[in-house]
Amino acid sequence: MNLPVAPARLPAADLDRVRRAAARAAAQDTDAALADLLPDLTDAERADLARHVVFDHTAVLVFPDSLDGLCEELRRCGLRPGPVTPSVIVRERLERRYGAVVHDVPVAITHVTAGERSVEVFALPVPPDSPLQAVAADERAAEHEAHHAFATTAPGQVVPAGLRALLQERGGAVPDGGGYNGHENVTVLYYRTRAHRRFELRLPGRQDPLPDPASALLTTLTGAWATQAVATMAELRLADHLAAKPGLGADPLADLTGTDPDALRRLLRYLTVLGLLSCADGTYHVTAVGERLRTGTEFSLHPLALLYGGPFYDSFAGLTHAVRTGQDTFTLRYGQHHFDHFADRPALDALFHRAMAASAEMITPVPHLVDFSTARRVVDVGGGKGALLGRLLSAHPHLEGVLLERPTALEAARAELTAAGVGARCSFVAGDFTAAVPEGGDVYLLSRILHDWDDDRCLTILATCAAAMRPGARLLVVERLLPLPEGTPSPAVAWDVHMLCNVGGRERHESHYRDLLTRAGFTPGACRALPLSGFLIEAVRAEG
Numbered sequence: 291m292n293l294p295v296a297p298a299r300l301p302a303a304d305l306d307r308v309r310r311a312a313a314r315a316a317a318q319d320t321d322a323a324l325a326d327l328l329p330d331l332t333d334a335e336r337a338d339l340a341r342h343v344v345f346d347h348t349a350v351l352v353f354p355d356s357l358d359g360l361c362e363e364l365r366r367c368g369l370r371p372g373p374v375t376p377s378v379i380v381r382e383r384l385e386r387r388y389g390a391v392v393h394d395v396p397v398a399i400t401h402v403t404a405g406e407r408s409v410e411v412f413a414l415p416v417p418p419d420s421p422l423q424a425v426a427a428d429e430r431a432a433e434h435e436a437h438h439a440f441a442t443t444a445p446g447q448v449v450p451a452g453l454r455a456l457l458q459e460r461g462g463a464v465p466d467g468g469g470y471n472g473h474e475n476v477t478v479l480y481y482r483t484r485a486h487r488r489f490e491l492r493l494p495g496r497q498d499p500l501p502d503p504a505s506a507l508l509t510t511l512t513g514a515w516a517t518q519a520v521a522t523m524a525e526l527r528l529a530d531h532l533a534a535k536p537g538l539g540a541d542p543l544a545d546l547t548g549t550d551p552d553a554l555r556r557l558l559r560y561l562t563v564l565g566l567l568s569c570a571d572g573t574y575h576v577t578a579v580g581e582r583l584r585t586g587t588e589f590s591l592h593p594l595a596l597l598y599g600g601p602f603y604d605s606f607a608g609l610t611h612a613v614r615t616g617q618d619t620f621t622l623r624y625g626q627h628h629f630d631h632f633a634d635r636p637a638l639d640a641l642f643h644r645a646m647a648a649s650a651e652m653i654t655p656v657p658h659l660v661d662f663s664t665a666r667r668v669v670d671v672g673g674g675k676g677a678l679l680g681r682l683l684s685a686h687p688h689l690e691g692v693l694l695e696r697p698t699a700l701e702a703a704r705a706e707l708t709a710a711g712v713g714a715r716c717s718f719v720a721g722d723f724t725a726a727v728p729e730g731g732d733v734y735l736l737s738r739i740l741h742d743w744d745d746d747r748c749l750t751i752l753a754t755c756a757a758a759m760r761p762g763a764r765l766l767v768v769e770r771l772l773p774l775p776e777g778t779p780s781p782a783v784a785w786d787v788h789m790l791c792n793v794g795g796r797e798r799h800e801s802h803y804r805d806l807l808t809r810a811g812f813t814p815g816a817c818r819a820l821p822l823s824g825f826l827i828e829a830v831r832a833e834g
């Protein structure tokens with residue numbers, strides 16, 4: 291004899307959560323849901339995304355006392371459920387969070403109609419007095435499974451790959467698991483937004499899985515190996531050799547570089563995987579990325595590769611000490627502050643100045659971003675080899691320049707600006723920008739100076755500049771800026787940690803620079819974007 295099945299009962303709190311999820315699903319269209327979740331996307335990017343995905347449903351996890359009769363219970367509560375299928379992914383996620391207590395407990399899915407959309411109701415059966423009651427209470431409080439879901443019906447790999455790239459690289463969404471659901475023949479990818487909200491991307495069929503968390507972490511963990519591989523490529527001048535003779539194999543390259551053929555072949559394979567070389571039939575070519583390691587080309591990153599694999603690599607290795615103490619680790623490692631250590635070693639100092647000039651791509655637009663028509667005299671404070679001043683003098687023949695630098699750096703600057711044909715319009719002053727800066731300039735430059743120093747030293751440098759400037763004279767500050775909201779990807783974020791280790795300085799938000807400028811007697815003005823995530827902040831020396 292078949293006994294009648296006792297219908298599942300849904301706690302009132304869960305029914306309320308389903309109704310609220312339904313209200314959310316019905317209220318927003320795709321564009322509004324995307325705008326709410328991914329505010330970093332531009333209108334154009336969001337519109338592009340909305341052409342390929344639709345806001346499909348919201349989701350909620352509920353805890354009936356049984357799965358039997360779940361649909362009847364939902365209908366009794368006035369909801370319209372669809373068929374029930376097993377959930378693979380949510381079941382696995384629960385098991386990862388709670389372990390043995392949920393082992394072998396089935397999770398069901400049904401979709402409840404909500405206007406044009408639906409609520410995906412996940413159901414974990416929790417009988418009265420079961421230890422699973424604690425799981426239910428925790429899940430209701432944290433809403434780990436609540437999310438919005440967007441679906442695309444585009445077949446194949448191209449659209450899904452583009453969607454994933456746009457969501458992650460432009461929308462700031464971070465992958466958060468997922469997998470293939472064979473019952474529905476969909477791949478479900480979960481993401482977390484910057485504001486910690488979850489959403490789901492549903493793709494038809496079986497798509498490439500997201501890297502599992504351990505593999506993703508291992509890739510990050512071994513990033514230092516990539517730094518060293520690139521530095522070794524620079525040291526061996528592999529890009530120069532392959533540019534001169536494209537298609538060389540490992541053996542002739544080993545002859546040219548005086549290296550062990552087998553070890554070199556292994557390095558070449560790694561560099562190929564890193565995207566700096568391409569390989570066909572055992573012969574190698576430099577890619578566009580690897581090209582940037584050629585020497586003697588404009589903006590060659592060769593000197594930077596040597597520094598980042600050398601002294602800067604060593605200073606970064608002390609990061610834990612820097613974080614514990616707030617002190618730079620270059621001094622700990624080398625016994626001298628970065629600038630003193632380099633000043634005492636001419637070859638290293640020359641490499642540093644070549645490296646700064648290598649990233650001068652950042653400052654190339656400056657001569658054309660600012661009106662120099664009324665200026666006569668430009669003072670470059672800590673001007674390095676004169677990469678910025680040289681460009682200004684070349685672009686504006688009416689300007690004369692003054693370059694202030696530490697004595698050890700001046701000769702290289704003089705040679706550079708003379709070679710650029712502007713040496714005659716430039717004077718070179720040895721000095722210390724914390725003590726005095728040449729007077730009489732119409733425009734002062736602080737290019738990539740302030741990020742080397744803490745706030746107190748920045749205020750000293752700015753005050754020294756202010757003391758030398760007449761009211762109305764202009765100051766141009768070039769720096770990378772930390773992005774907002776916090777967590778937005780930008781090279782400045784990693785450079786900030788590098789500045790902590792290497793010099794005890796920091797990258798800053800725009801508002802931080804504005805505050806420092808104001809405190810030092812300047813009126814901050816426009817802020818414009820430059821290449822390589824640089825920015826130009828203009829300021830005017832205030833009256834009094």
Ligand SMILES: C[S@@+](CC[C@H](N)C(=O)[O-])C[C@H]1O[C@@H](n2cnc3c(N)ncnc32)[C@H](O)[C@@H]1O
Nearest residue numbers: 629646672673674695696699721722723737738
């Ligand atoms: C990061 S580099 C920037 C160079 C250049 N402005 C540029 O953007 O390429 C910092 C410069 O500050 C100079 N510097 C460091 N301490 C200094 C001081 N006390 N007085 C003058 N220059 C200094 C260094 O020699 C170095 O050239």
